[in-house]
Amino acid sequence: MDLPLFEALNQAIVPAAGPAVVSHGILVFVLAPDELLPTVRQLRDVHGFDIFLDVTAVDWIGQEPRFEVVHHFYSTVHKARVRLKLRVPESDPSVDSLVPLYGSAAFMERECHDMYGIRFRGNADLRPILLYEGFVGHPLRKDYPKQQEQPLVPYRS
């Protein structure tokens, strides 16, 4: 945990939702959807966060906005991690893609689109990566029936 770095980041990046907090050694920012790209660009270009670790989502079913998209970044300079969280509604679950900034984001955004149906604006290739063509729905959404199968081969009777 690098506290001077975290204090500097908190001075430099102040999202509308308030300052970041440290959770399990990771600095956590809560952002509005339109704050994502400027924040990530600043993290990468100014503060040396050169590795995009993952993007995933959380389905807070029953809450509004329903989905929380979570990005993780790592800095090989500072050996520190940052997490960005933002909420998107079920009616339009789309956020900006990070492919222009981190090429490695392409596959992880495809997986997140598979599992949660988050649309990433700017990612031109959102074909299924872990699922298959023809799969209906998004299996890690909480309202996907737990035992629903979509077999590709017809079952023997």
Add this chain to the structure above:
Amino acid sequence: MYARTVPIVPASHQKDGAFEYLTTRKDELIGWARKFSIFPYPFVTACCAMEFMAVSASPYDTDRFGAALPRFSPRQADLLMVVGTVTHKQAPILLKVYEQMCEPKWVMAFGVCATSGGFYQNYAALPGIDKVIPVDIYIPGCPPRPEMVIDGIMQLQEKIAGSRHLIVNDRF
């Protein structure tokens, strides 16, 4: 425990250096030859592969049952060993591999995932490969002990030896 199907030497036979002979039935002879000539094709997808390696290696040694040499083309194999979890995405590949094998062919479901899906019951896993292809022998366990695999191979051998062999006909 297992039926004796080896060729039988008559009890009155004296080993005196003269012409030695044995009597058997044609179908028993063919069955005896076939059951020690299993050519497995390992369709290995998951962690059961470790146990497959253990049972193939010298301490347990499936070569004693004539089932040692894995064929790496299904067209040369007659035993399809499905070792590990098969997903819905994998099922068309499994079916294609099975359909490429020549008759006669047998299928072994190795481990509980191939048998029934095991503890997977979700959007991804196929609940048992017998939903897609016919299975001759099921080996439960997560993973199965090598002894269970050998027991399964021996039961399959009995099934092979006791089955009807199409090459035994009136012209044979």
